[in-house]
Amino acid sequence: MELTESLIKAREERAEKYCKLVAKFPHLKSESVLSYLRASDYFTAPSSYKRHGAWIGGNFDHSVTVTELLLRFTEEEGLKWEREESPYIIGLFHDLCKNDQRGFKMKNDNLKIVSRECPDQRHGDRSVELIEENIIKLTEEEKECVLYHMGVYGGDEEYQQEMAKAMAQNPNIAFVQKADTIAARAGI
Ligand SMILES: [Fe+2]
Numbered sequence: 001m002e003l004t005e006s007l008i009k010a011r012e013e014r015a016e017k018y019c020k021l022v023a024k025f026p027h028l029k030s031e032s033v034l035s036y037l038r039a040s041d042y043f044t045a046p047s048s049y050k051r052h053g054a055w056i057g058g059n060f061d062h063s064v065t066v067t068e069l070l071l072r073f074t075e076e077e078g079l080k081w082e083r084e085e086s087p088y089i090i091g092l093f094h095d096l097c098k099n100d101q102r103g104f105k106m107k108n109d110n111l112k113i114v115s116r117e118c119p120d121q122r123h124g125d126r127s128v129e130l131i132e133e134n135i136i137k138l139t140e141e142e143k144e145c146v147l148y149h150m151g152v153y154g155g156d157e158e159y160q161q162e163m164a165k166a167m168a169q170n171p172n173i174a175f176v177q178k179a180d181t182i183a184a185r186a187g188i
């Protein structure tokens, strides 16, 4: 299958899965949100070169796994969120900034992931900006969960201090970090 064909197939399969997942929240699957997600390669971008999610749609697959884990923790641990859709918004969009950081090309019949832009260590900040510009205004709780989802790997001393303060007020951040780590360690 040609690269373009594979990309279209992967995009449409994942767009359908996304619409089912957020079926209860029509504002997350409006025309404008879906056209942004399609155009920004949300359904086809990989997560990384070779660590986790290094395939067409890898970043979306990772995001769905994080969402499912967050929903499981919400149920099992009785987590409270400011709005029902928060675990969906955080899980599905915490790595939104990765959409345009990597692309694909074919080399000797093999799919190769190429870098378009060097990912920033503090990529949570960029995801918050993109979510608010293109999808939905975040609650403070959601914003903190996205900003600090990288945990101890997320940044410098200043970041760690801000994160510790936020985590003392917002216990859900720790569950987002846990979900992200479990998914990444499982290779997704
Ligand atoms: Fe991330």
Ligand SMILES: [Fe+2]
Pocket (backbone or CB within 6 Å): 062, 066, 094, 095, 180
């Ligand atoms: Fe992630």
